[in-house]
Amino acid sequence: MANLIMPILLLPDELILYLDNFLCIEDTISFAQSCPRFRNALMKMFQSYTRMQLCDDHVCYISNPKGKVRYFHLKNARAVLEFATNIEEILIIMKDVNISTCKLNGEASNMAEATPYTSGGYLGQIFYPQPPNLPNLKTVQIHIDVMFETFKEATPIVPTGDLFFALQHLDKGPFKTSVQVSFCCANFNYEEDEVPRNTLFAGMERCLQAAAELGAETELEAEPGEGYVDIIIEKGKVDYSFAFFYYNPDICEPMDPNRIDIDFEMSDDEEEVNVLENNSETRNENSGNLGNQMEQVQMQLTCLTVMLTLLLFRYDL
Secondary structure, eight states: HHHHHHHHHHHOHHHHHHHHHOOOOOHHHOOOOOHHHHHHHHHHTTOOOOOOEETTTTTTTOTTOOEEEEEEEEGGHHHHHHOTOOOOHHHHEOOOOOOTTTTTTTTSSSSSGGGGGTTTHHHHHSSSSSOOTTTTOOEEEEEEEEEETTTTOOOOOOHHHHHHHHHHHTSSSSSEEEEEEEEEESSHHHHHHHHHHHHHHHHHHHHHHHHTTOOOOOEEEEEETTTTTEEEEHHHHHEEEEEEEEEEOOOOOOOOOOOOOOOOOOOOOHHHHHHHHHHHHHHHHHHHHHHHHHHHHOOOOHHHHHHHHHHHHHHTT
């Protein structure tokens, strides 16, 4: 066994990083945690990533300026940040929030369990209790878009978890924090909506008062004719906005004024030329793909040999 230890510990960084190409990011983290030697080598790879996106539709990733992307599960966001310490921007997009099932001031153990009403909101899952070491972080942006059919289906309440966490902990931080929340009601019913809508507006006013008591600047904008109400709160490096409005297809789905639909037919000669060009491109692409596949097979054989050695060492075989 001692004969295996030294070769493994002396693996060059290039080979360790090559092995990482065959792992998901969660396995990469486990790989790095298994040995300080691997951790040091893989940390160099993590340092190249400068942007993180978190989303509730499972499209969570970190990316670097060269366009390389590594995907991961939302629940593992905090673990990824422990390694990707060179992140400059964090973007959180939540569009699948069911406010009728959210618990006020509930607790969450990870980002996937968090809601706009969780204690500390989404920000609390990242920066509490101990914030990760992100010395180059410049911006944190949260976009929460909630749509419900009627007030009868759901009684919306202004979500303040992220707001008050940011006002109390991030207003003097080295990075900017922006939280934008929008609630859209799909259908309008004057009689049924009046009481719950006024309750929502009263909650917005209480939110402004509580924020003002913490030293924040507040603003309320209303357009009764459009059924639109918006509150804006700013303090230091933090800005928060919450907007309620009724669905309006002219506003929510505007037509692109630059779009021009042209319908035309190609001549027989033009169609024949296009077919020949497409066939040529397909042959070239297939030839290149075959060469790439052969190279990938050779790389994978090398990788499997090294990983087999690691497994023999790990399980003392």
